[in-house]
Amino acid sequence: MILQLLAGNLIHGLLLGGVYGLATMGLSLIFGVMNVVNVGHGAFIMVGAFITLTLFSVLGISPVLAIPVALLMGMALGFFFFYTVMRRLIKAPELASLLATFAIGILLEEVVKLIFGADFRGYNWGLGKIVLPITVIPLSKIYAFIGSIVIALFLYFWFSKTRLGTAVRAVVEDSEGARVCGVNVGWIYALSFAIGIGLTVMSGVMLTMFIPVGINPYMGGVYTLKAFVIAVLGGLSSPYGAFFAGLIFGLIENGAYVLFAQIPGVAPFPLTVSLAFWMLFFLLLIKPTGLLGKK
Amino acid sequence: MVKYYPLIPVLAIYLVMFLIGFYIEGMWQMVALLAFYCALGQSWNIFMGMTGYVDFGYVTFIALGTYGMALGISYTHQYEWLGIGIIFIGLILALFLASLSALLESFIALRLRGAYFAIACIGINEGLKHFIEGARIWGGSDGIIFYGALIQAFGRETSNHLTAFWADFAVFIIAALAAILNIYYMRSKIGYALTAVREDEDAAKVMGINTTKYKTIAFLTSGLLGAAVGAFAWGVKLAHVYPGDVFVIHYTIECIVVVLLGGAGTLLGPVVGGLVYGLSKYWLAVVLPGFQLLVFAPIIIIIIVVFPEGIIGFVKQKTKSTPLARYII
């Protein structure tokens, strides 16, 4: 019985893990290129969720079509914040960029709250579901998973097969070297930040396909934290590492939930959330130097 | 003694605030709020201002301080002979919980730098919050409500006094103590070591500075002061604690704004920052209720981008080589 429950949850975990992976790739890309941790990461996921919600419930547009809209709006936000704020902070102490991204996150939350209010919202796509012997999977979750994988693959090919993608990789490896080789590093920073934000906003669309409820201006915080755990798990500056780490994280999270639910007298949901942070703690404890590597 | 002259303006500001609150009708709540921000700013400054590390999880200490007080009072209020002693038991528990977490954190988190440190600190805060809720310890998400315990121990009138006056008074004392510790550290080897850590940690090690030791000293001091503020300003004053109310990273951000606004790493900065922030928050709550953050977020960004040295950093530059300079750091 419990094994069946566990197996069912692991399937959901794997699907959610794909979305988590996508939701972390932007964070890793921005860190890899600019050495900036986007502490306001979750707020951009929230923006994606609101784009989906608005398109669907106001204009009746399918969440699938929200994906390109989210990418474009995300990149626009990325360019905007890069040229107004981040560009000036690349050479500043780490403190500055950490605080600035945090403040950007708050700004987004408050603007969204101003427009939509702080209520919890949701939508009902009603796509139908697949019934397996061990669990029932809504089709929208499968769409989200496939969508995430397709986007991750796109990014992979963009990185490895295009000139621009190669230039980004060069900047990740050694920004000074890339500059000497004629790469316009300033433009690569701007573009990577915009793509990173674009990916993150898109992942917000996927997340609402997966969990179409609980959409509110402050929903991002918990995803920021999960993304940190996943990014550290994946090596922090590697977007692909982040994607696979996302899959692993989804599996662990859903698996642990089932197990915690067996313990009497505890609240399994918050306990599962806290598990993520114990994992983070442990990871940083066993491998702090390895993770600090990039110099 | 000249070394300690910069304490004069700080303590004078606290005294004036206290007198205004005490003698002018209806002002006490406002000066208490200001003292709260000044105390937190100064406590936070000891670690972050001096080392340049960003501790997003600072609120963990304030929260644990609140829990310490709550646990102390709710477990000991039935022993009548303890009298006012139960508040001290609460304070000791608050400091104990905070130092436990500071030592655990410094063992792990202080070995990390920059972004990793910031991430680890957020992780600890959220991990602890969800663990308390998940494992249902200390009342889980239902928290601890101990106003009843206070009344049982002291009677209604004394309890009212405690929550409405003495809790805030304690915050004033902590703010003054934090100022003294700030300048003491700045003027001693600790301050020199921490400046070296902030500017170039690897070079500091080669110069013979045990960076871990000095960072831990600053972290612990800063955390204990934060816990004391939590124990009184949230604990005694509100007489309840819920994990969802106290482990909230936005409070850390408030500390950061206070310190940056006034000038990180200075003595007077967090005080001036606390006053400016507290007053504008108070005022915004009246004219634009619910939108303080909407106003503050762009302010943070503007400070970071164009005004990173803060108000006192700016004043310091202007008063350099004037007689005023010896009073301002």
Add this chain to the structure above:
Amino acid sequence: MALLKLENITKTFGGLMALNDVSLEIEHGELIAIVGPNGAGKTTLFNIISGVYRPDKGKIIFEERDITRMPAYKRAPLGFGRTFQIPRPFNSATVRENVAVGAMFGSLAGKVSVDDSLEIADRYIELVGLEAHKDKEAGSLTPVEKKMMEMARALAMKPKLLLMDEAMAGMHPKDIDEMVRFLKKIKEKENIAVVSMVEHVMRAVVGLAERVMVMHQGSKLVDAKTEEALTEPRVIEVYLGRPPDESK
């Protein structure tokens, strides 16, 4: 008794051999130049001596004490001073405070108060000729002033061994002569052993060192009296860029 003894030090980074079985003995008050082209392993050697890296193999003995595993911050109080290739001042602190940090945490650590340290700092600031800039922020100094400030900071540590990383790179020949004279004076006055690392300012080497160790690709090539070392064919080969096997 040697002041510092390196025994068969080996250090690799990834697959790259940065130091290969290097041994070296330094006497009290000796002036040694470590010479070698970029990538010869000089900086790695300095980092091993000052404790930034641990060697993979080999031993470091300082005044008959094994310090191979000792962290950097514990070595400084024993009598190590160091300057960096690119100066690393504590930018937001004043010159005086920077130098005082040296006095506070160097070999006088625990014996001097903050005020004493500031006084000691004043002495060394005068010695290097930066009195006029004493209360300036270190970050606002010119590159040469920063080098002199680092020198004062290292000397304020009262070291027995001073490690100078490319102290004269990028300096004007006139400044180099002055630096050399300054170092000789210091050495005589305070009996400090100076290990100076240079890439190619041979003029400075001649002026300064009593002994030269030439490094090439992580190994010790030559370790001899200065005059001998400079006429050694292998040294000339390294410097003229001829591959070493051509002479065979």
